[in-house]
Amino acid sequence: MRAVFIIFQRAIVWDYYRKNVLFLLVIVLFAFGFLSGQEHQTIVKQALNSPKLLVYTGFLWLLHGVKTYLFILRSLGQPEFRFLFHLRLLNLWQRLVLWGYVSFMLSQLTFLYAIFMVVIGFILGKLMSVVFILSSQLFVMFLGVFIYERRIRQTPEAKAIFSFSFPQFFKFRLPAVLFYHKYLLYKEPILLLLTKFFSIFSVLFMVWLFPTDEYDHRLFSIAAVIIAVSHLRICSQYVYFHNSHLAVFNNLPLGFWYKSIMLVIGYFILLLPEIYLFMVRAQPLVSLSYAFAWLIFVISLVVFIHGFQYLQTLSDDSKMQYFFFGFVFVLLLVMYKVPLFLLSSFFFLCGFGLLKKLENDYEPVQ
Amino acid sequence: MMLEVNQFRKKYNQHLVLEISELRISEGIHWFVGKNGSGKSTFFKSLAGIIPFEGSLLFQNMSPHDQKCKFLVNYSEAEPKYPDFVTAKDILTFIAYAKKAPSGQLADLVSHFGVVDYWENNIGTYSSGMLKKVSLVSGFLGRPQLIILDEPFILVDATSIDKLYEIVARTQAEHGTSFFLSSHQDLLPEKLKIDSVFIVDNKTIVKQ
Known part of the structure; x- marks a missing residue:
């Protein structure tokens, strides 16, 4: 025993x-x-x-x-x-x-x-x-x-499988950019629910905490990092979904920028609850320009996490180690007041760079 | 020459499954025969830009990963796999858009193969034959110069096979489209004029 x-x-x-x-x-x-x-x-x-x-x-x-x-x-x-x-x-x-x-x-x-x-x-x-x-x-x-x-x-x-089906009348023509969202709703509702719950809770907690002491905008930037990290599994599942259910889409003549924009729109839609809450609840506390920079920062982080999934030379355990140290490093950068636009540019550049370089060579482990 | 292959190698988990030192294929309808697991689908998927490979595989001097090449080479899977919670209409409409299919082509194709009767239902409700026909429709969308039909005669009924013969012959006559067809059986399709046969065996492909 x-x-x-x-x-x-x-x-x-x-x-x-x-x-x-x-x-x-x-x-x-x-x-x-x-x-x-x-x-x-x-x-x-x-x-x-x-x-x-x-x-x-x-x-x-x-x-x-x-x-x-x-x-x-x-x-x-x-x-x-x-x-x-x-x-x-x-x-x-x-x-x-x-x-x-x-x-x-x-x-x-x-x-x-x-x-x-x-x-x-x-x-x-x-x-x-x-x-x-x-x-x-x-x-x-x-x-x-x-x-x-x-x-x-x-x-x-x-x-x-925890799945549910929508009633017949709910059916509508589904654009390709929403295929993954429907997959999450139908096949991974618990993952989606837990991620969203944790992520939304982070935003609300920071918004609640902000006026209680002498915090500055870095608190919200930390919330952005936490939101991105809590979407780690959603990002890896995105890559899995594409390669297992829509592998034939690799035969479609879609340009790099078209695919990149689709990706950004896809993640933007996924992050809508957090973005909406932040915009509504934090609006009196932050300027519009910071709110916009925050939004770009969150999306750049998830795009980077998405691109990182294509690195096949690393095992899943190694990837987690890199994410762990990367997470700590990004928190430090935020704490040392590195401007958000600089961080966003870096993460977009790396994320799209990884995508462009590795997407065609990516193949799920058999 | 339509297709030029040089030092092509494909491995799965460091296990070599296909190696072609040199192969040239011109336009026409070509038949690929090989038993299950011989590497037919691997070769086709490589040519369609779906999976990576080592070596050189040039379709009209273009790599399969080139965007332009993907307009010219279409692929219909042997055992199609789509998300079961979307409809065939959602999938095919997007493929038609991406392949820049001429207006009305999608409607004609779904009508020809009888997919129109069920394409608004979720894919999870389809039989394997219904799914196969969706995949066949996707293979003809756009104006490709090469259509790869992987095991096109499995899973579908006799009527659909006749319709497939008809549309292959018609597409080749009207647009000069080439076809790669595959089978794990030795029998050649009787109603099609095959230009050449390729044997996929011993981890390579040779012309018969």
Whole structure:
């Protein structure tokens, strides 16, 4: 049994944290970069006194849980993880214990914070709130156990797809630039939802934080970097979608600039919720020229991330390492007040350069 | 010479699948025969600019990745794969636009192959034969000088095969278009005048 634990630890748990290192970094940046210990205590005390805030917190934890469920379901569907289906050789109780362990390990990000809240809850004598917090955590973990066990009982080839269909009357002529957006809606709704939720939350958080202290525009520039980083998987999925579902489009005589404009429009549409929120909520706080520079900066970052996906000489792990250090480096540049137009020009140049140089030679791994 | 191939090599994961030291092909209708996995589709996809390759592959002195070349070479996949949540109309309209198809050509083609009956439904609802016909329509859009039809006679019914013979002969007669057709079976199509046969075997292509 110990051996099985080690296998799942290495194949699932470590893999999750390795692939989400950027996500974790952003969370840590949020939690400890912008908020002091005193502010955390104030927030927790407010939440313990407000059932509404507690429910919101529980919802956030559930959302993080969904992210982990999706990761495991996706991993189990991949050929290299098929061997994990041998878990069915163990009896039900052993499997449940194992899934419980995996679920617990993947919930550490929210679980540790929940423990912090529980301690404060006990000190303040808020027992009902403590019960709610612990129940929410247990619910998220048990739901994970149920989902994983259900999946392992199916065949490895069975597809765990969360998809939905629009009613007939919703049909309209779809321009090619929106094919990927429809793909996300139909085939990857959870990915889209989680990305958008996190991304929009970043914008709203920064807009809320801005007037509370002596922050300057760099705060919004950091939000732009976080938005781009949270779209990392959306960008890699874009390249995958094009090469797996529309490979024949490579036979179309589309010019480089036409494809580039299509790409920029595609990402602009994808980023519309964040852009709209920023323009509406941050408008009283920033000038129109900064808002425009911010918009260009966000798009240049996602275009660069998109172009970077075509680098086939790097493994996925190496790419993540580069993204990690790149992310830190860009944050430093922003902190040192490097002008946004300079950064945007650099990222557009590199993104389009990579696209032009590598797109024709790109071939998905067989 | 329409097509000139020199020192062509294609590998998947460092595994060599096709190597052609030299090959010249002139205009006409050409038949490529080879068993499954022999490299027919790989050669065709390389020529259509869909996948990268090593060496030289020149269509009228143009690389397959040239934008101009992509106007002149059309490709219809053996086993087409499109997103199942869009309609054939969405896909074909975009291809027709990109290939600068003459006005009315798309309507004529979908009508000819019977695609018009279902092309407003999502591709996910199609059978493999219906999907294959969508791919065949896409192969004829625009004014190409070479149309590559990869395994055109599989998956489709007898009526559609007759319609395909008819449109291939007509397109060649009216526009002088060349065709590369492939099959994993040795049988030659009876209703088409084939100019030459190429054997795809032992990781290379030779003229019979």
